[in-house]
Amino acid sequence: MKNRQNVTIKGTKGGLVLHLDDRCSYHELKRELDQKLTANLRTQEERHLITVNVEVGNRYLTEEQREELKELIRQKKNLVVDDIESNVITKEEANRLKEENEVMTVSRIVRSGQVLRVPGDLLLIGDVNPGGTVIAGGNIFIMGILKGIAHAGSFGNDQAVIAASSMKPSQLRIASHINRAPDSNPLSENREMECAYINDNHQIIIDRLQALIQLRPNLTRLVEGGH
Structure with missing residues (x-):
C-alpha cells in the first residue's frame, strides 16, 4: 500500500x-529513479541531449552516492546531469x-620564494616582492606593491578580483585564467590603486580600482577604504 511517490519528474524549458x-x-530511491527514468524516456524521441537537474531536499549525499546517481542518469542515453x-552539507563543508x-x-x-595562502579573501598590508606569491580562495587586496605572483579565486571563483596600490606583477591568475602583466602599465604612473578581473571575453583586465564599483558592487564595503 504505497501511495507516496519518491521520484517526481518535471519537464521544463531547460530540460528535466x-x-x-x-x-x-x-x-x-535509486530503484524507483531507475524505473521512472526508463518509463519516461520510452515516451520521448531521442533527438537531442536533455539537461537534468536533481533536487534531493534534506537528504545528505556522499560523493560516492552523487556519482552513483549521476551514472544512473547518464546511462539513460540522452540525459546529461547539470547539478x-x-x-x-557537512560541518566540515560549512x-x-x-x-x-x-x-x-x-x-x-612576502619575499622571494615565500607563499602566502588563505582560504577566503586576503587583505595584505605590505608588498609582494618579485618571486613572492599570494594565493586566495577569494579576492586579493594588497595595500602595497605587487611585483610577484597573485592568484585569486584559487578554488575556481572567476568573479574574484585582485587589487593593489601599485600593480606590477610578474603574473596574475584568477581561477584558471593566467595573464602575464605587460612590460609597462600606463595606469601605474597615476599612483592610484588598480584592479584585475575577468571580463566577458574571459580575459584578465587591469583597470582603475573604481571600475569594481560597477563590475562587482558587492565588493564596495571592502574596497572603499582603499581610495
Whole structure:
C-alpha cells in the first residue's frame, strides 16, 4: 500500500527536474529513479541531449552516492546531469564555506620564494616582492606593491578580483585564467590603486580600482577604504 511517490519528474524549458524524496531509503530511491527514468524516456524521441537537474531536499549525499546517481542518469542515453542540489552539507563543508567568505588581514612583506595562502579573501598590508606569491580562495587586496605572483579565486571563483596600490606583477591568475602583466602599465604612473578581473571575453583586465564599483558592487564595503 504505497501511495507516496519518491521520484517526481518535471519537464521544463531547460530540460528535466527530478525531485527525489528525502524520507525513503537511498536504495529504494535509486530503484524507483531507475524505473521512472526508463518509463519516461520510452515516451520521448531521442533527438537531442536533455539537461537534468536533481533536487534531493534534506537528504545528505556522499560523493560516492552523487556519482552513483549521476551514472544512473547518464546511462539513460540522452540525459546529461547539470547539478544535484541538496539542502544539507557537512560541518566540515560549512566551516570551509565560512573560511572562504572571511577576510584575513596580514601585515608583512612576502619575499622571494615565500607563499602566502588563505582560504577566503586576503587583505595584505605590505608588498609582494618579485618571486613572492599570494594565493586566495577569494579576492586579493594588497595595500602595497605587487611585483610577484597573485592568484585569486584559487578554488575556481572567476568573479574574484585582485587589487593593489601599485600593480606590477610578474603574473596574475584568477581561477584558471593566467595573464602575464605587460612590460609597462600606463595606469601605474597615476599612483592610484588598480584592479584585475575577468571580463566577458574571459580575459584578465587591469583597470582603475573604481571600475569594481560597477563590475562587482558587492565588493564596495571592502574596497572603499582603499581610495
